[in-house]
Amino acid sequence: MTTQLVWFRNDLRLVDNPAFYQAANLGPMIAVYIDDFPRPDGEHGAWWRRQSLFKLHQSLKKKGGGLIYVKGDAEKELLQIVDDYKVIGVHWNRLYEKPAIERDAKIKETLKNKGIEVHSYNGSLLFEPWTVQTKQGEFFKVFSPFWKQCLAMEERVGPALEEPKKVDFAKHKLKEIPADFDSDCPTPHRVGDPGEKAAWQKLEDFVEKRLSDYASGRDIPAKKVTSELSAYLRFGEISPRQIWHFVQEKSIGKPMHKFLSEIGWREFSYNLLYHFPTLGSENYQSKFNNFPWRPKSAYKSDLEKWQNGETGYPLVDAGMRELNQSGYMHNRIRMVVGSFLTKNLLIPWQEGEAYFWEKLYDADPANNTASWQWIAGSGADAAPYFRVFNPVLQSKKFDPAGAYIKTWVEELKDVDPEFVHDPWEKEDSLKAKFNFVLGKDYPKPIVDLKATRDRALSAYDDIKEKSD
Numbered sequence: 001m002t003t004q005l006v007w008f009r010n011d012l013r014l015v016d017n018p019a020f021y022q023a024a025n026l027g028p029m030i031a032v033y034i035d036d037f038p039r040p041d042g043e044h045g046a047w048w049r050r051q052s053l054f055k056l057h058q059s060l061k062k063k064g065g066g067l068i069y070v071k072g073d074a075e076k077e078l079l080q081i082v083d084d085y086k087v088i089g090v091h092w093n094r095l096y097e098k099p100a101i102e103r104d105a106k107i108k109e110t111l112k113n114k115g116i117e118v119h120s121y122n123g124s125l126l127f128e129p130w131t132v133q134t135k136q137g138e139f140f141k142v143f144s145p146f147w148k149q150c151l152a153m154e155e156r157v158g159p160a161l162e163e164p165k166k167v168d169f170a171k172h173k174l175k176e177i178p179a180d181f182d183s184d185c186p187t188p189h190r191v192g193d194p195g196e197k198a199a200w201q202k203l204e205d206f207v208e209k210r211l212s213d214y215a216s217g218r219d220i221p222a223k224k225v226t227s228e229l230s231a232y233l234r235f236g237e238i239s240p241r242q243i244w245h246f247v248q249e250k251s252i253g254k255p256m257h258k259f260l261s262e263i264g265w266r267e268f269s270y271n272l273l274y275h276f277p278t279l280g281s282e283n284y285q286s287k288f289n290n291f292p293w294r295p296k297s298a299y300k301s302d303l304e305k306w307q308n309g310e311t312g313y314p315l316v317d318a319g320m321r322e323l324n325q326s327g328y329m330h331n332r333i334r335m336v337v338g339s340f341l342t343k344n345l346l347i348p349w350q351e352g353e354a355y356f357w358e359k360l361y362d363a364d365p366a367n368n369t370a371s372w373q374w375i376a377g378s379g380a381d382a383a384p385y386f387r388v389f390n391p392v393l394q395s396k397k398f399d400p401a402g403a404y405i406k407t408w409v410e411e412l413k414d415v416d417p418e419f420v421h422d423p424w425e426k427e428d429s430l431k432a433k434f435n436f437v438l439g440k441d442y443p444k445p446i447v448d449l450k451a452t453r454d455r456a457l458s459a460y461d462d463i464k465e466k467s468d
Contacts (some may be wrong), residue, residue: 003086004023004087005023007092012053013236014164014196015161016241016242019091019120023089024166026089027265031064031068032067032078038099042359044327047186053069054177059196061438064419068176069178072374073105075110089117089119093121093122094128098304115447127157148159158241159245160242183241196401198237203242205253206228209223212255213225214363220285229243234363236328246433272379280368288377292462293346299347306337311443311445311447312443313391315404316340319408322407322408334371335383338376340389344453344456345447356368388456396421411442415435415436419436424437
């Protein structure tokens with residue numbers, strides 16, 4: 001008997017999964033996951049992936065099959081399975097990082113030379129990077145015209161595929177997803193449960209209860225108005241196409257365009273990663289190659305304080321503690337802590353990107369890198385370098401009562417809101433009213449905001465002069 005093979009990667013779902021759908025329609029199939037990514041997941045992402053794989057395996061078992069799990073070189077392992085089980089067709093959804101593209105191309109060529117059909121699909125984006133071009137046939141480097149062009153092509157977003165009602169699984173003797181993948185969460189808090197079912201419930205809940213307030217409240221970290229879908233998109237437990245159609249169908253009378261534009265930013269990030277493959281390690285703007293970052297020997301201690309949420313700036317510390325304890329961070333706060341690291345501490349953005357990759361459940365090869373380059377000023381369509389997010393002003397504006405800060409910075413949970421944003425400015429009053437000693441009960445600021453802002457702007461002026 002001949003067999004079809006579907007290779008699951010960052011598409012851990014059964015609904016709107018083109019590779020799974022086509023393999024299921026073509027006859028007896030086996031479902032395979034190969035643990036061989038160019039960049040391994042961070043601590044928290046690895047747990048989420050294992051949970052999602054376990055739940056996908058359970059869903060496949062209900063259909064009479066299961067998910068084969070192999071750890072090793074993808075080409076070697078895939079070819080072995082193909083030979084052992086007389087596979088005549090291999091199906092996968094495309095990835096867009098250069099190492100994965102090159103690996104997949106090599107595997108595709110080898111399989112075709114063996115007479116095996118290979119089918120790859122778009123299972124992760126509304127618009128693949130090579131389909132969105134300027135009139136000159138180039139890729140977009142600025143978000144607004146990119147997204148405008150995408151919206152002009154909206155009719156190309158096809159309907160979401162249904163889950164195949166019946167799947168004929170071929171018999172095999174290979175190891176499937178182990179039971180220990182269903183392990184305890186490494187963080188005391190998290191934004192949701194992994195898996196396709198939880199992703200869909202999260203989307204329904206967002207559209208029903210929070211979408212109406214999203215545009216006006218999305219910058220307020222204490223308000224629960226964001227979708228919290230980023231981790232589910234990261235692992236493909238839900239597709240952008242599912243989100244796109246569901247939001248448009250169910251949000252009649254609700255403001256949806258701001259939220260959908262955030263899906264657009266994800267598309268733009270993949271557009272950048274595809275056309276600039278070194279986005280995760282090299283400055284998109286080459287002038288930043290000459291930027292005078294502090295040497296690691298000088299910033300090591302400050303980096304550790306930033307990572308641990310011990311900078312003495314409550315909003316920054318709240319964000320980093322939220323990250324460490326939940327594997328998530330509100331988007332407004334991501335900008336604040338990123339600006340503080342790269343501009344006030346003058347630490348290379350790659351350090352922040354690496355730490356976010358390790359701790360975020362939603363750390364994504366495109367979004368994470370593009371966002372860090374955006375806040376550092378070195379990316380495409382980046383925030384101007386002279387835009388330095390002042391964490392005190394940001395907290396007073398977006399967390400005036402200190403609700404978000406008090407949630408994550410336990411040392412400040414019992415002090416009045418007037419002391420929360422800049423406790424060093426009211427040190428004597430804090431001690432008199434709450435017996436609160438700065439430097440003992442909560443860290444003193446590790447840097448002066450104005451002095452470090454001036455230092456950063458001076459450094460930027462230097463590279464600007466050299467590049468002009």
